[in-house]
Each structure stands twice: as C-alpha cells, then as structure tokens.
Amino acid sequence: MVAINHRVPTTASAKSSLGHLEVEEDVANSPDPIGLLSEPHRLYLLQRHGTLDLDPIPTMDPADPYNWPMWKKSVNLGLVALHAFMGTFTAASIICVYENISEDLGVSIQQVSYLTSIQIAILGSAPLIWKPLSHNFGRRPVFLLSLILSCICNVGCAKSPDYHSMAACRALVAFFISPAMAIGSGVVAETFFRHERARYMGIWTVMVTLGVPIGPFIFGFMAQRVKYRWIFWVLAIINASEFVLYIFFGPETRYTGVDVDAQSRSSTFKREYLTFRRIDPAPIRIIDFIHPLLLFTNIPVLLSTVAYSMVFLFASVLNSVEVPQLLQSKFELTTQQLGLQFLGLIIGSLLGELLGGYMSDLWMIIRAHKIGRGRKPEPEFRLWLSYVGFLLSIAGIIMFFVCTEQAKAGKWDVKPIVGTGIAAFGNQVVTTVLITYSVDIYPQDAGSVGVFVNFIRSMWGFIGPFWFPYMFENVGISVSAGIVTALIVVASFIPTALLHWQGKDWYSNGTSKT
Structure with a gap:
C-alpha cells in the first residue's frame, strides 16, 4: 500500500x-x-x-502539514515523540523493582522479567495492525485511541491482584501504546521537508531510545519512597495528560488532497481536528497488515535496518537490561542508586542526537551547495556519519565490559557508566542517520519503513536478554566485548559499506522495490 x-x-x-x-x-x-x-x-x-x-x-492548502507554521509542526512532533517515548519508557519502568514485584506477587525474579520481555515483543509486532488503520482513518484517531486505552490498562496493572492479571494488562498496554513508535517516521516525513528531515526524525528516534534508560532512572527514586504500584499510576496519569494535550495540539498529518473549500479557515480546522472517519477510500486488505514486512525484499532498507538494530541491541538494550545484573550486586546498590547508573545512557543519547540529527542535515546541505543548485545530494552521502557511530558504540561497549570486570566489588566506579554513555552517543548517531537514510530512499511509504525498523529492532531486543547472561557466564565479561565487536563489524559496518558502494544502484534500478 x-x-x-x-x-x-x-x-x-x-x-x-x-x-x-x-x-x-x-x-x-x-x-x-x-x-x-x-x-x-x-x-x-x-x-x-x-x-x-x-x-x-x-x-x-493550509491544511497541508508542509504549510503549517513551524511552532505547530514542532508541538505536534513533540506530542508524537512523547507518545513514542512512552512505549520503551513503559517497558523499562519496572526494571528497578523486579525484586519488589517478586515479593509482592510470590513469583521468581525471572518470571517478573517476562513482564518487560513480553512488552518488547508486542511493541515490535503490534504496529503491523496500527499502520494500515492509521493510513485509512488517519494518525490522530489512532493516537487518541492508543492513549486512552493505554491509560485504562495501566490502571489495570496498578490494581492487578496476581501475576497473571498483571502480565495480561502489561501486554495490553504494550499493544495500545505502540503506534507512535513506528508511525512516527511517517509523521515526520508528512510534516517536514527533506533538508530538515534528519533533525526532526532525530527528535522522534532519540525519544524512543531515551525511554529505556529514563524509565529505571526516574522510577528508581520513586520505588525507594512509595510502593512500586505507583509506577503504573504515574504511567496512567501521563497517558491521560497526553490524551488531553493531543486533543488540542495534535492535528491530523495524513494529508490526502485539497478540499474544494481548502481556503476556508473553518474547513481547515475541521479537517485537522474534527474528522473522525475514513480518509482513504481504499479498502483495507489482509496483505496491508503484513505489507511493512515486505521490505525484507528491499535490500537497502533491509541492510540499513539490520545495521542499526545490531548496534541498538548492544549499545542500548544490553547496556540497559544488564546494568542490574552486572552492577547492582557488585557495587551493592540500592534501588535509587541503581537508577542513577542509567544517567550515562541518557547523557550519551542526547549528545549523540546533536551529531546524528542537526549535523547530519548540515552535512547534506553542505554537500548540496558543493554539487550545485538544482541537484540533490545522494542519500548515501549521509552514511559517512554512521561510521563515527559504529566506532564510538564499539569503544563504549568495550569500556563498559572491561571496566565492569576490573572494578573492585563493593566500591563504586564511574568508568563503566562513562562507557555506557559513549556507546549511547554512538548508538544515537547510528539510529538517526540510518533511519533517515531509509526514509530518504523509500519516501513513498515512510510509515512502513518505521514499522519495519521497529519490528526488527524489537525482535532483536526481545531475543538478546535471553542469551546475554550465558555469554557472560561462558566467556567472561571482558571477552564478551570481542564477540560484540565482531558482531557489529559483520552485521553493521560491512552492510553500511555495501550501501555506500551499491545502494544507489539497488534502489534506482528498482530491484528492491516492494
């Protein structure tokens, strides 16, 4: 579609x-x-x-999102980015209270960890359903429905009397909160011009990334002062608050053409805020729900997605989910102190976005001026910045692993946290550059690109925590850095080099169109 x-x-x-x-x-x-x-x-x-x-x-048409004033575009993007942030933020929110939930519900900590794992899996697959619905009925109705139902299900988590009911509510929350994590790429492409796309795509991507470390960072403080169930109440309050904000400041970005009465101010307002009906007359087919997965046949999009997902797995997921296992017991950290260990990931991601987003657009503008007016820089030129991200991710992961193993038990050491920050910096550069590249080469269906990337990223993130502990136990923490480095080189660095070499030929010749 x-x-x-x-x-x-x-x-x-x-x-x-x-x-x-x-x-x-x-x-x-x-x-x-x-x-x-x-x-x-x-x-x-x-x-x-x-x-x-x-x-x-x-x-x-003033209702065309490209014609909106910048403040309106920015506010709408901020709401969509916050919505996307809530997906990973919700999944990671209970990382620091596994032990509390285990004692309260009478299950093992391993079982409690499934409350996060199941959300990661659903966050990756649920947008396959939401994408065609948002395409036919618009982004705004889907986002509003997503927020109010997520709020209700988070209340269900807070009131759950046993493990199974909490698991069911967590699964429903993940399903309903997931749309913006994938459709956000489509919203950016529908709203911002190509020369500014990386900068604003980066705002969306960095919020998805930040949800992972900010969850335990914030709730580590809360869990030490109030009962852990307040985590779910806070999540519900945020969902409800954004629902209200989106009613007033989240117009429709799925633009399908010019109305006869396009210049009418009232008509513009009605189309942007009050239209809750099918806006695309094309019937929804079964294949529409799996259409984004057909991008497996689009070689450039597939290679860039795999390259990004491998870095995300190690520089974000591993550095987040393994912090409690590697650092809490070794440094004898409280719940609040454990939350502080995620500060490196937060700072690194924010700084990395400056290079991956703003500098990436500036990089392309400089290239456009160099090749002459009227010609557009090739999308592959943007990929040069990704190599910086790969190298920094590898360096940060090595520092985290080696310094963690060398640190003295019972004596806190900041060096592993610095390592996670460097890795997060590199990960964010790779995130923004490669996702923007994928949208640049397949702009006709940017929403499908976002769903596809989210699916691959989430599946990698879901599988990883099951084998990370075995890797540490069998080869040791320091040696694991060598395995991670090899995987990033093979699955990220080399595919990106192939895109530099053959990417333009692949998508120009139409051999990888879906």
Missing part, C-alpha cells in the same frame, strides 16, 4: 500529481521542477515559506 501523494516531489518517484497535472519521473528529477507551478502557487509558497527551494513541493 503506497501513500497517496498530491504534492510535486523532487525526489525519484514513479508518478506524482499536482491537482490535474501529471509529473513524470524525468520531469520530477529535472533541474527546474518549480517551472511546473502556476504563478499563484509560486506566490503562495513564497509567502508561506520564503523560498521555492522545497522538497517535496506543497500544495496551496
């Missing part, structure tokens, strides 16, 4: 339309696609944006 596009793109696409004007691929890629616009359209864009150098070129 390919998204309907009523704008004139300046990237490669089979055919696009502007009103009744058909634009063939060779024209869309010509040096002057602006020449296709009418004079009123030119004046409208100049008044709205101050330039005609836009990709894609918006319509004359």
Whole structure:
C-alpha cells in the first residue's frame, strides 16, 4: 500500500500529481521542477515559506502539514515523540523493582522479567495492525485511541491482584501504546521537508531510545519512597495528560488532497481536528497488515535496518537490561542508586542526537551547495556519519565490559557508566542517520519503513536478554566485548559499506522495490 501523494516531489518517484497535472519521473528529477507551478502557487509558497527551494513541493492548502507554521509542526512532533517515548519508557519502568514485584506477587525474579520481555515483543509486532488503520482513518484517531486505552490498562496493572492479571494488562498496554513508535517516521516525513528531515526524525528516534534508560532512572527514586504500584499510576496519569494535550495540539498529518473549500479557515480546522472517519477510500486488505514486512525484499532498507538494530541491541538494550545484573550486586546498590547508573545512557543519547540529527542535515546541505543548485545530494552521502557511530558504540561497549570486570566489588566506579554513555552517543548517531537514510530512499511509504525498523529492532531486543547472561557466564565479561565487536563489524559496518558502494544502484534500478 503506497501513500497517496498530491504534492510535486523532487525526489525519484514513479508518478506524482499536482491537482490535474501529471509529473513524470524525468520531469520530477529535472533541474527546474518549480517551472511546473502556476504563478499563484509560486506566490503562495513564497509567502508561506520564503523560498521555492522545497522538497517535496506543497500544495496551496493550509491544511497541508508542509504549510503549517513551524511552532505547530514542532508541538505536534513533540506530542508524537512523547507518545513514542512512552512505549520503551513503559517497558523499562519496572526494571528497578523486579525484586519488589517478586515479593509482592510470590513469583521468581525471572518470571517478573517476562513482564518487560513480553512488552518488547508486542511493541515490535503490534504496529503491523496500527499502520494500515492509521493510513485509512488517519494518525490522530489512532493516537487518541492508543492513549486512552493505554491509560485504562495501566490502571489495570496498578490494581492487578496476581501475576497473571498483571502480565495480561502489561501486554495490553504494550499493544495500545505502540503506534507512535513506528508511525512516527511517517509523521515526520508528512510534516517536514527533506533538508530538515534528519533533525526532526532525530527528535522522534532519540525519544524512543531515551525511554529505556529514563524509565529505571526516574522510577528508581520513586520505588525507594512509595510502593512500586505507583509506577503504573504515574504511567496512567501521563497517558491521560497526553490524551488531553493531543486533543488540542495534535492535528491530523495524513494529508490526502485539497478540499474544494481548502481556503476556508473553518474547513481547515475541521479537517485537522474534527474528522473522525475514513480518509482513504481504499479498502483495507489482509496483505496491508503484513505489507511493512515486505521490505525484507528491499535490500537497502533491509541492510540499513539490520545495521542499526545490531548496534541498538548492544549499545542500548544490553547496556540497559544488564546494568542490574552486572552492577547492582557488585557495587551493592540500592534501588535509587541503581537508577542513577542509567544517567550515562541518557547523557550519551542526547549528545549523540546533536551529531546524528542537526549535523547530519548540515552535512547534506553542505554537500548540496558543493554539487550545485538544482541537484540533490545522494542519500548515501549521509552514511559517512554512521561510521563515527559504529566506532564510538564499539569503544563504549568495550569500556563498559572491561571496566565492569576490573572494578573492585563493593566500591563504586564511574568508568563503566562513562562507557555506557559513549556507546549511547554512538548508538544515537547510528539510529538517526540510518533511519533517515531509509526514509530518504523509500519516501513513498515512510510509515512502513518505521514499522519495519521497529519490528526488527524489537525482535532483536526481545531475543538478546535471553542469551546475554550465558555469554557472560561462558566467556567472561571482558571477552564478551570481542564477540560484540565482531558482531557489529559483520552485521553493521560491512552492510553500511555495501550501501555506500551499491545502494544507489539497488534502489534506482528498482530491484528492491516492494
């Protein structure tokens, strides 16, 4: 299922339309696609944006998300990013209270850990259902439904009398909170122009990443002062608060064309905030629910996703879920002190986003100026920054493992936390660069790209914690750094080099289209 596009793109696409004007691929890629616009359209864009150098070129409709003022785009993105953050934040929220839940519900700590594992698996697969629904009915209704049902299920977690009911409620929370974790890439592509895409894609991606360490960081403080069930009450309160905010500040970004009454202010408001009906007349088919998985046949998207997911597994998931096992007992940490160990991941991710997001867009702008006006830099040029991320991820993981093993028992050492921060910095660079690259080469269905990336990333993250402990037990913590390094080189570094070499030929020749 390919998204309907009523704008004139300046990237490669089979055919696009502007009103009744058909634009063939060779024209869309010509040096002057602006020449296709009418004079009123030119004046409208100049008044709205101050330039005609836009990709894609918006319509004359104020309801077109590309034409929104920047404050409106930013507020909407902030809400979607917070929504995406809540997925990983909710899954990781109980990491620091496994022991408390174990004592309260009378089950083993291993069983309690499944309350997180099951959420990771569902967060990866549930968007396969939400994506076609949001495509046909719009992003806004899906997000609102997601938030209110997540709130109800979190209340169910707080009131659960036994392990099985809590597991069921946790599973439902993961299902309902998951849409923004995957559809967020589509929202960014539907709202921001190509030259600013990495910067704003990075806001969404960094929030997904930050959910993992911020969960135990915040709730480690809370769990030492109040009962652990307050974690679920707080999650429910956040869901309800965002639901209210989204009603007023979260307009529809799934734009399907120009209304007859497009210039009417009331009509624009109605379409953006009050439309709760099917906005795409195409029927929903069974294949639509598995369509994102067809990107397994899209070689560039597949390689970039695998490369990113391997780094995410080790630099984010491993460095988060193994902190309690590796550091809590060795340094004899309290629940609150354990939460503080995630500070390195938080700081590293935020700093990494500056390079992966802002610098990535600046990098492409510099390249555009160098090759000349009217030509677009090849998406592969963005990949150069990913190598920095790979190297920093490897360095940080090695530092974390080696310094953890060398640290003296009972005496806290900051060096492992510095290592997690360096790894998180590299992971965030890789995250933003590779996801943005995937959207750049497959912009016609950015939502599917997000769902596909989220599926692969979550499946890797779900499987990893089952074999991490065996790796540490059988080869030791320091030697494990060598295994992780080899896996990143083979599954991340080499595939990215292949994309640099052959990526353009793969997607230009159409051999990897879904």
